[in-house]
Amino acid sequence: MKLHITFKLNKELDKEMALVFLDNEAGGVDFSQGVTGPHPEIKNIKEKSEVERKEIINDYFDRYYKKHEKELLDCIEQFREDWEPVENKFIEQINKIFKNPETPEGKYIGYLSIINCNPRFLDSKTFQIFYKHRAGSNYIAAHEVLHFFFYDYANRNHSDVFAKLNPDDGIYWDLAELFNGVILDLPEFIAMHGQVETKVYPAHEKHIILMKKLWDNEPNIDNWIIEAYRYLNSS
Ligand SMILES: [Zn+2]
Numbered sequence: 001m002k003l004h005i006t007f008k009l010n011k012e013l014d015k016e017m018a019l020v021f022l023d024n025e026a027g028g029v030d031f032s033q034g035v036t037g038p039h040p041e042i043k044n045i046k047e048k049s050e051v052e053r054k055e056i057i058n059d060y061f062d063r064y065y066k067k068h069e070k071e072l073l074d075c076i077e078q079f080r081e082d083w084e085p086v087e088n089k090f091i092e093q094i095n096k097i098f099k100n101p102e103t104p105e106g107k108y109i110g111y112l113s114i115i116n117c118n119p120r121f122l123d124s125k126t127f128q129i130f131y132k133h134r135a136g137s138n139y140i141a142a143h144e145v146l147h148f149f150f151y152d153y154a155n156r157n158h159s160d161v162f163a164k165l166n167p168d169d170g171i172y173w174d175l176a177e178l179f180n181g182v183i184l185d186l187p188e189f190i191a192m193h194g195q196v197e198t199k200v201y202p203a204h205e206k207h208i209i210l211m212k213k214l215w216d217n218e219p220n221i222d223n224w225i226i227e228a229y230r231y232l233n234s235s
Contacts, residue, residue, distance in 0.1 A: 003091050003103050005141055007079040007129075009072060010111040015061045017128060019053060021117045022046055027177070027201030034116035038132065039064075064114060072131065076112055079129065079137040086138060086192040093188050094149055097221055104152040110141050120144040122151060122167060139193035143180050150176050158225055171232050178204055178211045178228065185212065207232070 021031040022045065036043045042060055045053055065072065094101070106125020113128040118140055120127040127144035129137050154162045154172075165172035181200040183189060190196060200208050214227050 001091060001095060001101060001103050003087070003094070003108065003145075005083055005087065005108045005110060005145065007076050007083070007110045007112065007137070009065075009076060010128075011061060011065050013111055013128070014113050014115065015057050017113065017117060017119060018057050018061070018115050021115065021119075022053065024117075027203040029201060031117050034118075034130070038114065038116055038130075061114070068114075072112060072114075075131045079110065079112070079141075082136065082138050083141055089188070089192055090142060090145075094146075097183065098149050098153050099221070101149060101153060104148050106148065108145065110137065110144070118144075120147055122148065135195050135199070136193060139184070139195050142189060142193050143184060146180050146183060147176055150179050153221065154225055157222065161226075161229060171229065174204060174207075174232055175225070175228055177201055178207055178232075179224070181208050182211050182215045182224075207235070 018035050021035050024031040032046060036045065039060070042056055045056055048056065104125060106123075109126045111126060111128045112131050114131060116130040116133065118128055118130055118133065125145075125148050127140070129140045133140055151167050154175075162172060167173060167176065177200060181198055181204065184193065184195070185198040210231065211228055214231075215224055218224070
């Protein structure tokens with residue numbers, strides 16, 4: 001299995017996502033805070049019309065990227081330096097968990113972002129990383145790429161259950177996030193990203209202990225997916 005994650009700037013994508021996340025809420029998180037929190041200069045943007053929002057974001061992001069150009073480029077370099085020594089260990093764990101999978105087709109690019117929303121794009125296998133994220137870029141990269149493998153595995157091997165479900169919402173999304181909550185908290189993964197306390201969405205906190213138990217009892221993805229799905233479906 002081949003996998004290589006690269007990191008890049010993408011200002012236009014960042015502008016686009018800022019507009020999207022001004023009106024987005026998921027799992028008990030208001031994502032507009034991720035846009036305005038790090039940028040108090042635009043904190044009133046939600047009161048504006050759609051046309052004005054677009055103008056403000058366009059202007060503000062152009063100025064910000066220009067003013068912080070060196071800082072952002074240095075940051076990309078840091079993302080690369082941090083990821084490089086763990087990539088092989090990550091691949092090793094992915095092979096173990098997903099039973100020697102093929103790499104789902106895609107670009108595997110982490111785009112730096114100046115907003116704290118950190119979305120993943122399942123179709124292109126790309127994602128954004130807030131450049132001042134407290135958990136660090138390795139954590140975000142591992143989290144998002146784990147999603148790509150998880151959805152691919154579930155679609156392929158448990159299509160009877162998952163083919164019709166929406167990966168961005170409801171039980172399938174819950175399951176993917178909880179899976180990450182379990183896996184990223186394993187010592188092998190903590191060694192890669194350094195975060196001793198894995199964060200799950202507030203809406204998922206009540207399930208995480210049981211989900212971890214399920215994995216500890218039998219660290220087998222097929223068993224976990226089915227059992228966890230049953231449990232979520234009946235709770
Ligand atoms: Zn996620």
